[in-house]
Amino acid sequence: EDQVTQSPEALRLQEGESSSLNCSYTVSGLRGLFWYRQDPGKGPEFLFTLYSAGEEKEKERLKATLTKKESFLHITAPKPEDSATYLCAVQAVEGGGSEKLVFGKGTKLTVNP
Amino acid sequence: DGGITQSPKYLFRKEGQNVTLSCEQNLNHDAMYWYRQDPGQGLRLIYYSQIVNDFQKGDIAEGYSVSREKKESFPLTVTSAQKNPTAFYLCASRDRGHGGYTFGSGTRLTVV
Numbered sequence: 001e002d003q004v005t006q007s008p009e010a011l012r013l014q015e016g017e018s019s020s021l022n023c024s025y026t027v028s029g030l031r032g033l034f035w036y037r038q039d040p041g042k043g044p045e046f047l048f049t050l051y052s053a054g055e056e057k058e059k060e061r062l063k064a065t066l067t068k069k070e071s072f073l074h075i076t077a078p079k080p081e082d083s084a085t086y087l088c089a090v091q092a093v094e095g096g097g098s099e100k101l102v103f104g105k106g107t108k109l110t111v112n113p
Numbered sequence: 114d115g116g117i118t119q120s121p122k123y124l125f126r127k128e129g130q131n132v133t134l135s136c137e138q139n140l141n142h143d144a145m146y147w148y149r150q151d152p153g154q155g156l157r158l159i160y161y162s163q164i165v166n167d168f169q170k171g172d173i174a175e176g177y178s179v180s181r182e183k184k185e186s187f188p189l190t191v192t193s194a195q196k197n198p199t200a201f202y203l204c205a206s207r208d209r210g211h212g213g214y215t216f217g218s219g220t221r222l223t224v225v
Contacts (some may be wrong), residue, residue, distance in 0.1 A: 004155070034212075034214075041221070043117075043205075043219050044156075044203070045216075046208070046211060046214070049212050087155075089156075100146075100158060100161065101156075101213065102155075103155040105154060105155045
């Protein structure tokens with residue numbers, strides 16, 4: 001069974017204090033790993049897709065990396081507006097082509113000014 | 114602007130009632146999905162559809178039903194058989210551009 005575990009569950013940072021969020025996964029064959037940002041009461045917003053170990057993607061203060069067993073979302077010099085829940089999801093290579101995503105429970109990030 | 118529209122934003126259901134959540138997309142995406150989100154839990158897949166007139170059960174389909182008569186529309190009915198329907202419901206479609214999903218803004222369903 002495909003599984004995604006995110007840590008920590010919650011993270012409090014001071015503005016400008018860099019840190020990383022972890023997403024570890026077990027999947028029979030990885031087609032893609034996805035990061036989303038979700039604000040309270042809203043739908044998740046797409047951030048990154050990673051396909052193979054060693055791949056990196058960047059967007060403003062965020063950088064996502066991928067290994068064979070985990071992914072990290074690095075946040076450099078965060079600002080209060082980066083406060084949100086960050087979700088990780090994996091898509092497995094499987095028969096039938098359902099293209100389902102399996103999500104982790106998320107990391108709730110709070111950045112204090 | 115292209116996107117996914119979910120309505121209503123808030124919905125209240127009495128015990129024993131069936132309710133239908135609307136999901137419409139103008140992105141021309143083939144595959145659509147319904148997820149349920151509860152506090153402290155990840156998104157859980159209810160139903161998905163890869164093409165018009167076809168859909169499959171997800172991990173927690175009991176007490177729910179769907180239809181896919183048009184490419185643009187994928188409504189979800191929460192039936193009286195669903196014993197714990199209070200949750201945040203998210204509709205999504207698969208974006209072939211980035212390979213992941215584009216989500217709607219969600220419907221919060223509460224049983225009163």
